[in-house]
Amino acid sequence: MKEKNWKPLLLLSPSLTAVFLLLVVPVCFVVVYSFWLRAPSGQDIPAFQFGNYAKFFADFFYPSILLNTLRVALETVILCLFLGYIPAFFFYKTQSRLKPYLMLLVMLPFWISFIIRTLSWINILGDSGLINHLLLKAGFISAPLSLLYNEGAVIMGLLQYLLPFMILNIYVSLDGIDKSLTEAAQSLGCTEWQAFKEVTLPLSMPGVSAGCLLVFVLTCGTYLPPMILGGPGNEMIANLIFKRVIGTLDWPFGSAISVILMLLLGLIVYTYNRYMGINQIFKSLSNG
Amino acid sequence: MGNDFEKRLKDVHESYSQGNISRRDFVKFVGITGATLGIMGGPFGLVKQAFSGSKEITVHSWGGSTSEALRKFAFDPFTKESGIKVIDAAFTGMDAFLTQVKASYPPGGEFNIAHLSAVYDYARYTDLDFGVVLDETQIPNLKNVMTKMTDTLRGISKGTLSAVPYDLGQTGIAYNTQKISKEDAEKLGASLLFDKSLKGKLGSWGGDFRTNMWYAALHTGQSPNNITDEKAVWEALKEQRGLIKKYWASGSELMSLLGNGEIYATVAWSGRVAALQKQGHPIGYLAPDGTYSWMEYMYVLKGTDLAVAQKLLNFMLEPEAAIAVALGQNYPTSLDPTKVAMPDEVQQLPAFDPTGKLDGYLFADPGYWNGHQLEWAEKWDRIMAG
Known part of the structure; x- marks a missing residue:
């Protein structure tokens, strides 16, 4: 019996070592740094004080960027949900032989670098980009529309990055639903819409919430779309951390902001796990 | 290596x-x-x-045409002559590079020479004790470098040198000549960057509070190295924010925004403007009174094989190599034109000073700017974030 207990641990030890060295240790460093001080020359002074955390909350500028990040994350989640549920439902219902290839299309963006995908929006949304070019050529507008360097462009960049995560999560959840349940509901008098509303939708909720959580967490930590596609005022919390760490060499304060973000996201994940169960995400990812 | 490789791919x-x-x-x-x-x-x-077992030395620079010129006209000929391999690396920005160097401290020799810009960064590296003391007798070509440039650096590192000045440039104003006439640009000067009629068509460098404060100081009639009415500067920048379309983050982005007509005016590095003009873009360059001038230097970091570094630096300061690099980078060399004859092409580059004295050039006072760095950088972040 004792032998059985340590065998899984032994098998897991390479992974656990990697996680410990590459995740736990760096996070501990960040936490320790968050209590340090920064000298005017940029050097770090070891200390144990909460000044960096107090600085964050004493000045509304920093929480406002965090709130802005949460708002953008929420908007992205809602858009991803609406845009992701429809194709996921289509994949679930379709009997087409092309289904595997259509599913492949969802994965296709992952084959291209995230930076390149984000940069490509400049050629689509810019003043001399594809959309403005076509609208100007067609005579619908006389001057280019401001489509780039604003929040809309940032959310567009986030959507193209995160939509596959939402689609795959929902699809995996839908795929696990016994199709005879909806048939039974319809045979008992439900319309197709009622069967969807009363049977399919509730049963797909674990996938929906898993997708929402993944999209939300990934958006909160994103850095590139606001930097490349955003304009003045579209800064998110990851950009702020970058500026504090790289721009002003203020590692202690940058670490404190990172810890605050980490705790907030940890709280969200904990809440989710308590009510929905975190295993749904792993199920979706492994099946996806 | 990953970053370097990515940079090289971007260059191609x-x-x-x-x-x-x-x-x-x-x-x-x-x-x-x-x-x-x-x-x-x-x-x-x-x-x-x-x-x-071969000797090698790493030089970090700006990538793009800058690194290309260094590689072609300085590093490759040096390797051919000495057999010492020069690893040509690129950083994404001065701040990011300083973070990398700081993270690698104590030095293990992974960072050797950095092509840094602006005197305040010389002061930052020196204050952090990242520099070496060069043996100037091993760099005889240093005698041809403009004295004002070497003296400025000596003033920071207690009479010694941790770097050799290599080129100089300006952050002036670039404008689209099809949208803004030369007369209007010259009449407005620094205020062109705050012109309300250009709302949504202005750009600025988001990564540097100094550049933005510098031009706001000029716009509000103040000396950039002694801002007396700080509030007026922040108010001007706050107002300007509403006119800005994009705070750009890199030289490539600057060129793309100007070249594609996304913005009509912005602060800009003189060499990048020269490159755009060479490519045939309708871009003018304006250097109003008090234009932000800076020098670039090759900073030798602690942990470097000094003999190799000095040999390379001396080679890089050979007139033939330095002039060829200057033409490739579009920035004038640090060599004194009264001591070394400069070809016409170099003399036509923005920021070239035929006197070699740099008397009319305004550089950032390192003590003044570094003393306010943390406070002003954070305030600048607030302006950008609105």
């Missing part, structure tokens, strides 16, 4: 976009690079390097 892509190389050559380069990485990269590359 930039050359392809500009039509300097054909599509066939571009695809060929990418293919050969991939195959080479597959065969020679990873463990095989490391083993090969470990057994080679």
Whole structure:
């Protein structure tokens, strides 16, 4: 019996070592740094004080960027949900032989670098980009529309990055639903819409919430779309951390902001796990 | 290596976009690079390097045409002459590089020479004790460098040198000549960057509070190195924010925004403007009174083989190499034109000073700017974030 207990641990030890060295240790460093001080020359002074955390909350500028990040994350989640549920439902219902290839299309963006995908929006949304070019050529507008360097462009960049995560999560959840349940509901008098509303939708909720959580967490930590596609005022919390760490060499304060973000996201994940169960995400990812 | 490789790929892509190389050559380069990485990269590359025993030195620079010129006209000829390999690396920005150097402290020799810009960064590296003391007798070509440049650096590092000045440039104002006339630009001067009629068509460098405060100081009639009415500067920048379309983050982005007509006016590095003009873009360059001037230097970091570094620096200061690099980078060399004859092409570069005295050039006072760095950088972040 004792032998059985340590065998899984032994098998897991390479992974656990990697996680410990590459995740736990760096996070501990960040936490320790968050209590340090920064000298005017940029050097770090070891200390144990909460000044960096107090600085964050004493000045509304920093929480406002965090709130802005949460708002953008929420908007992205809602858009991803609406845009992701429809194709996921289509994949679930379709009997087409092309289904595997259509599913492949969802994965296709992952084959291209995230930076390149984000940069490509400049050629689509810019003043001399594809959309403005076509609208100007067609005579619908006389001057280019401001489509780039604003929040809309940032959310567009986030959507193209995160939509596959939402689609795959929902699809995996839908795929696990016994199709005879909806048939039974319809045979008992439900319309197709009622069967969807009363049977399919509730049963797909674990996938929906898993997708929402993944999209939300990934958006909160994103850095590139606001930097490349955003304009003045579209800064998110990851950009702020970058500026504090790289721009002003203020590692202690940058670490404190990172810890605050980490705790907030940890709280969200904990809440989710308590009510929905975190295993749904792993199920979706492994099946996806 | 990853960043360096990515930068190199971007450079080739930039050359392809500009039509300097054909599509066939571009695809060929990418293919050969991939195959080479597959065969020679990873463990095989490391083993090969470990057994080679050859001397080498790493130089970090700005990438793009700057690194290309250094590689072609300084590093390759140096390697050919001395047998010492020069690893040409690129950083994404001065702040990011300083973070990397700081993270690698105490020095293990992974960072050797950095092509840094502006005197305040010389002061930052020196204050952090990252520099070395160069043996000037081993760099005889240093005698040809403009005295004002070396004296400025000596003033920071207690009479010694941790770097050799290499080139100089300006952050002036670039404007689209099809949208803004030369007369209007000259009449407005620094205030062109705050012109309300250009709302949504202005840009600025988001990564540097100094540049933005500098021009706001000029706009509000103050000396950038002694801002007396700080509030007026922040108010001007706050107002300007509403006119800005994009705070750009890199030289490539600056060129793209100007070249594509996304913005009509912005602060801009003189060499990048010269590059755009060479490519035929309708971009004018304005250097109003008090234009932000800066010098670039080759900073030698602690842990570097000094004998090798000094040998390379001396080679880089040979007139033939320095002039060729200057032409490739579009920035005038640090060599004194009264001591070394400069060709016409160099004399026509923005920021060139035929007197070699740099009397009319306004540089950032390192003590003044570094003393306010943390406070002003944070305030600048607030302005950008609204």
